[in-house]
Amino acid sequence: LPVRLVVLGAGRVGGAMVADLVADGEFEVTVADVSAQALKRPAVAGAARKVQADLADPAAVSQIAAEHDLVVGAVPGPIGFQTLKAVVQAGRHYVDISFFEQDPFELDTLAKDRGVVALVDCGVAPGLSNLILGHHDAASDYIDRFICYVGGLPAVRTGPFAYRAPFSPIDIIAEYTRPARYVEGGELKVAEALEQLEQIQFPEVGTLEAFLTDGLRTLVNTVQVPDMREKTMRYPGHADRMLFLRELGLFSEEPIDVEGVTLAPVRLTAKLLFPFWRFQPGEADITVMRVEVDAASDGVRSRHVYDLLDHYDPKTDTQSMARTTGYTCTAMVRLVARGLYAAPGISPPEYVGRAPGCFESVLADLAARGVSLAKS
Amino acid sequence: LPVRLVVLGAGRVGGAMVADLVADGEFEVTVADVSAQALKRPAVAGAARKVQADLADPAAVSQIAAEHDLVVGAVPGPIGFQTLKAVVQAGRHYVDISFFEQDPFELDTLAKDRGVVALVDCGVAPGLSNLILGHHDAASDYIDRFICYVGGLPAVRTGPFAYRAPFSPIDIIAEYTRPARYVEGGELKVAEALEQLEQIQFPEVGTLEAFLTDGLRTLVNTVQVPDMREKTMRYPGHADRMLFLRELGLFSEEPIDVEGVTLAPVRLTAKLLFPFWRFQPGEADITVMRVEVDAASDGVRSRHVYDLLDHYDPKTDTQSMARTTGYTCTAMVRLVARGLYAAPGISPPEYVGRAPGCFESVLADLAARGVSLAKS
Numbered sequence: 001l002p003v004r005l006v007v008l009g010a011g012r013v014g015g016a017m018v019a020d021l022v023a024d025g026e027f028e029v030t031v032a033d034v035s036a037q038a039l040k041r042p043a044v045a046g047a048a049r050k051v052q053a054d055l056a057d058p059a060a061v062s063q064i065a066a067e068h069d070l071v072v073g074a075v076p077g078p079i080g081f082q083t084l085k086a087v088v089q090a091g092r093h094y095v096d097i098s099f100f101e102q103d104p105f106e107l108d109t110l111a112k113d114r115g116v117v118a119l120v121d122c123g124v125a126p127g128l129s130n131l132i133l134g135h136h137d138a139a140s141d142y143i144d145r146f147i148c149y150v151g152g153l154p155a156v157r158t159g160p161f162a163y164r165a166p167f168s169p170i171d172i173i174a175e176y177t178r179p180a181r182y183v184e185g186g187e188l189k190v191a192e193a194l195e196q197l198e199q200i201q202f203p204e205v206g207t208l209e210a211f212l213t214d215g216l217r218t219l220v221n222t223v224q225v226p227d228m229r230e231k232t233m234r235y236p237g238h239a240d241r242m243l244f245l246r247e248l249g250l251f252s253e254e255p256i257d258v259e260g261v262t263l264a265p266v267r268l269t270a271k272l273l274f275p276f277w278r279f280q281p282g283e284a285d286i287t288v289m290r291v292e293v294d295a296a297s298d299g300v301r302s303r304h305v306y307d308l309l310d311h312y313d314p315k316t317d318t319q320s321m322a323r324t325t326g327y328t329c330t331a332m333v334r335l336v337a338r339g340l341y342a343a344p345g346i347s348p349p350e351y352v353g354r355a356p357g358c359f360e361s362v363l364a365d366l367a368a369r370g371v372s373l374a375k376s
Numbered sequence: 377l378p379v380r381l382v383v384l385g386a387g388r389v390g391g392a393m394v395a396d397l398v399a400d401g402e403f404e405v406t407v408a409d410v411s412a413q414a415l416k417r418p419a420v421a422g423a424a425r426k427v428q429a430d431l432a433d434p435a436a437v438s439q440i441a442a443e444h445d446l447v448v449g450a451v452p453g454p455i456g457f458q459t460l461k462a463v464v465q466a467g468r469h470y471v472d473i474s475f476f477e478q479d480p481f482e483l484d485t486l487a488k489d490r491g492v493v494a495l496v497d498c499g500v501a502p503g504l505s506n507l508i509l510g511h512h513d514a515a516s517d518y519i520d521r522f523i524c525y526v527g528g529l530p531a532v533r534t535g536p537f538a539y540r541a542p543f544s545p546i547d548i549i550a551e552y553t554r555p556a557r558y559v560e561g562g563e564l565k566v567a568e569a570l571e572q573l574e575q576i577q578f579p580e581v582g583t584l585e586a587f588l589t590d591g592l593r594t595l596v597n598t599v600q601v602p603d604m605r606e607k608t609m610r611y612p613g614h615a616d617r618m619l620f621l622r623e624l625g626l627f628s629e630e631p632i633d634v635e636g637v638t639l640a641p642v643r644l645t646a647k648l649l650f651p652f653w654r655f656q657p658g659e660a661d662i663t664v665m666r667v668e669v670d671a672a673s674d675g676v677r678s679r680h681v682y683d684l685l686d687h688y689d690p691k692t693d694t695q696s697m698a699r700t701t702g703y704t705c706t707a708m709v710r711l712v713a714r715g716l717y718a719a720p721g722i723s724p725p726e727y728v729g730r731a732p733g734c735f736e737s738v739l740a741d742l743a744a745r746g747v748s749l750a751k752s
Contacts (some may be wrong), residue, residue: 068466123648160619160620161621241620244536244617244620247536248536248649248652249648250626250648256644256645256647258643258644259639259643260640261633261637261638261639262637262640263634263637263644265648267635268632268639268641268644271632271634272625272626273624273643276624312647328734336392361633363719
């Protein structure tokens with residue numbers, strides 16, 4: 001019998017995952033979403049079953065999960081944690097890309113008790129970057145340094161921002177205001193986002209800038225690496241403008257009085273940014289990532305550098321952001337479906353990277369879809 | 377008998393003018409303001425009479441004017457035109473620095489009928505710049521080109537703006553949004569403010585940037601010069617940031633809805649800019665101006681360049697902005713009081729500059745107060 005999968009969420013990423021998993025031919029794929037409109041998305045046309053359900057209701061999620069062997073999560077971040085919990089409670093394996101703020105390990109004991117394999121943060125970064133680090137962590141005596149540069153960008157630079165956001169402006173602004181954790185000299189440190197600005201030369205793309213953001217997530221607890229950073233990449237000039245808006249107070253969540261009207265400045269800013277940052281229909285994006293791992297084995301030190309450059313697919317109107325995050329997630333789904341990764345409990349991708357064969361399998365799946373990591 | 381003068385407005389500029397006119401010893405100086413607080417300003421301590429009156433009421437202005445021989449205007453721009461009219465109707469000579477938007481020539485016939493000498497725009501630019509052009513206009517066969525670069529700046533560059541505003545942010549923003557008129561090839565043209573950005577090397581100050589603003593005022597009608605521009609100078613980087621805020625929509629006067637609240641974005645922007653742009657008590661400012669006049673006489677073409685660099689006076693806590701605008705105005709007051717300029721009707725400073733001896737007299741008065749125009 002085929003493995004029965006359900007993909008929760010038929011958004012851009014969920015849709016790309018449904019299309020990819022259906023194409024495998026080895027799964028019976030259901031897709032669930034609250035929006036009838038989303039369920040009409042061409043990408044999900046091949047699904048065996050379409051379920052219109054309110055995924056913000058954990059009882060509905062548990063019920064849908066119970067009807068399938070494996071659950072794939074692509075729901076909005078704010079309901080990500082409750083959805084993980086609902087699936088675990090239903091006793092079903094879960095592979096998730098619904099980045100949420102809470103600590104997934106709060107559900108580790110529950111998942112182990114239920115014998116559930118629950119993979120979280122299965123995108124690009126966090127996701128693929130963690131997988132790379134986990135792989136080298138297992139293959140090396142020790143790792144000195146890890147840095148992940150990552151960015152989603154419009155392919156063509158347009159307007160005063162040369163930027164488009166795959167999410168709403170308010171979520172991007174949150175990345176620029178949230179204190180950024182990093183590890184230096186073996187100590188966990190916190191800086192302001194947008195600090196530690198540097199320039200990066202990226203093949204085929206040119207000069208980019210990179211700045212600190214709070215993207216290490218689980219890595220600050222799961223690996224012993226004395227120097228770790230995650231940096232976001234943008235076209236040059238972006239950080240300066242964001243710093244400027246932040247310093248002016250336009251990113252503030254604190255409501256202020258303006259001539260009798262009370263408003264948090266960030267609300268106005270997000271509203272004004274929206275038309276500038278919105279991808280136009282059919283507008284091409286790119287995903288860029290560079291991961292550097294400094295490792296030592298048998299006394300030999302090496303720097304492993306991985307470069308990823310992926311493009312929008314005009315044939316299927318699939319954004320690169322959806323390709324890179326979605327196909328990493330579906331590659332993880334195959335690991336679980338085929339029993340190649342079977343550790344009960346919560347597993348971030350660095351755990352998966354440590355397990356024999358998993359790293360190679362995910363990279364092979366990505367390569368087959370045109371997402372290739374160049375190693376140097 | 378001494379000439380009885382009244383200075384309308386005891387603000388920073390009005391105060392500096394009162395102190396300057398009192399020091400002459402040849403005038404009996406009254407100062408009028410609605411604010412009791414303003415009338416306690418040390419600068420106006422030497423006035424013979426202090427009148428607390430609502431200058432927004434034209435009847436009050438006419439009454440005060442009638443009690444004096446000559447009126448000096450330093451009221452807020454929005455009531456500048458009605459104040460001019462009230463003084464003219466009272467039949468008193470007027471020297472004004474209260475820049476207003478309306479066309480002063482609407483009152484020219486009335487002023488001529490009453491035999492009133494009314495000098496308007498008697499500051500630095502407009503003001504001194506017009507005087508220079510008028511002087512060369514009278515002394516030359518023709519003038520090819522006039523450009524005025526002018527800026528008021530903090531002496532020390534601080535914070536994300538390296539700028540302080542002598543007026544409220546909303547008035548500065550208005551200069552960055554008002555279409556800028558200029559003359560090119562003999563035609564009146566209109567560009568957006570902040571356009572035609574260039575860099576200027578200014579002695580002792582260093583590199584500044586200059587961009588088009590709508591500062592030609594009366595000159596577009598009163599002189600025949602085929603190429604005329606007024607540009608505002610700032611420390612480098614200012615125009616880029618202002619363009620950015622403008623393009624983002626943050627200078628818009630158009631109210632928009634933000635999550636149920638209706639607000640013109642510029643209101644929030646002005647509120648957020650205020651603490652950054654406000655001069656701190658005792659903070660030093662500078663005034664920079666460069667005027668270039670390309671003139672021809674008897675077949676000889678010359679470029680006349682005037683540079684002005686003036687500083688805050690810490691002894692009397694007088695801002696350079698108040699010194700340069702105020703002392704230009706008081707120099708014009710002396711011309712009228714002494715009968716050196718006596719043409720009835722509305723006279724912008726270019727008319728004064730054309731009259732024999734006036735240009736030299738104003739420059740001598742300014743030099744005596746440490747405001748010197750370097751000519752090259």
